[in-house]
Amino acid sequence: xxxxxxxxxxxxxxxxxxxxxxxxxxxxxxxxxxxxxxxxxxxxxxxxxxxxxxxxxxxxxxxxxx
Amino acid sequence: xxxxxxxxxxxxxxxxxxxxxxxxxxxxxxxxxxxxxxxxxxxxxxxxxxxxxxxxxxxxxxxxxxxxxxxxxxxxxxxxxxxxxxxxxxxxxxxxxxxxxxxxxxxxxxxxxxxxxxxxxxxxxxxxxxxxxxxxxxxxxxxxxxxxxxxxxxxxxxxxxxxxxxxxxxxxxxxxxxxxxxxxxxxxxxxxxxxxxxxxxxxxxxxxxxxxx
Numbered sequence: 001x002x003x004x005x006x007x008x009x010x011x012x013x014x015x016x017x018x019x020x021x022x023x024x025x026x027x028x029x030x031x032x033x034x035x036x037x038x039x040x041x042x043x044x045x046x047x048x049x050x051x052x053x054x055x056x057x058x059x060x061x062x063x064x065x066x
Numbered sequence: 067x068x069x070x071x072x073x074x075x076x077x078x079x080x081x082x083x084x085x086x087x088x089x090x091x092x093x094x095x096x097x098x099x100x101x102x103x104x105x106x107x108x109x110x111x112x113x114x115x116x117x118x119x120x121x122x123x124x125x126x127x128x129x130x131x132x133x134x135x136x137x138x139x140x141x142x143x144x145x146x147x148x149x150x151x152x153x154x155x156x157x158x159x160x161x162x163x164x165x166x167x168x169x170x171x172x173x174x175x176x177x178x179x180x181x182x183x184x185x186x187x188x189x190x191x192x193x194x195x196x197x198x199x200x201x202x203x204x205x206x207x208x209x210x211x212x213x214x215x216x217x218x219x220x221x222x223x224x225x226x227x228x229x230x231x232x233x234x235x236x237x238x239x240x241x242x243x244x245x246x247x248x249x250x251x252x253x254x255x256x257x258x259x260x261x262x263x264x265x266x267x268x269x270x271x272x273x274x275x276x277x278x279x
Binding site: 010011012013014016017018020021022024025027028029031032033035036037039040041042043044045046047048050051052054055056057058061062063 | 074075078081082085086088089092093096097100101103104105186189190193194211212213214215216218219220222223224226227230231234235236239240242243244246247250251
């Protein structure tokens with residue numbers, strides 16, 4: 001976990017709040033990678049299994065209708 | 067079998083929606099814990115943080131369900147009541163994570179914090195939602211391929227992973243930034259205590275207390 005940067009404590013407008021959100025996002029993404037990738041991998045793997053188990057329902061993919 | 071009207075596709079869509087909902091619930095708990103650790107002084111270490119995320123999961127589920135129901139009810143009534151409710155409940159999840167409130171208390175507290183700042187809260191929340199929605203749409207459209215079903219499933223899974231990993235934290239980060247701003251305006255002293263930050267020389271910034279509706 002990187003050192004916490006001080007959070008700017010000033011009331012701000014909408015653009016300032018969104019800017020603060022970007023700072024929070026960037027600061028928290030690194031420690032999140034492992035947990036989120038693991039979670040997303042599990043859910044997407046379930047999705048792939050579900051799709052492959054029901055291949056006939058996806059005839060439109062094979063026929064190029066997307 | 068005609069395309070798009072097949073019963074199995076509907077069942078698959080429901081199953082995928084349930085899987086996604088579980089992911090978003092777990093993911094939001096983890097993101098909130100990380101942001102809490104980043105915001106709150108004397109926060110837990112990584113293991114404590116994950117434990118905290120799991121412990122807060124039931125409260126997060128109830129708060130999300132209640133907020134979702136209220137926003138949906140307002141939206142069904144007409145769009146504007148739904149937006150009004152959404153603005154009022156926008157910071158319920160950060161309240162839940164940072165203040166340790168229960169689900170109903172988090173909704174009430176969010177409603178009180180956003181009073182008088184609903185329009186600005188809604189603008190920031192919608193700004194984040196549009197950014198997430200636009201990126202999600204772009205990734206979803208960019209990963210539509212025809213050919214083999216296996217390739218279709220694999221590419222869609224990669225797109226789904228990108229959406230889940232990169233975009234899930236955006237909404238939570240926006241809600242947390244809005245929460246910090248609302249508290250800064252209403253309770254600057256209390257926020258300084260939570261953050262463990264010294265008050266700036268010359269006193270705390272004057273809160274621009276919004277007028278109540």
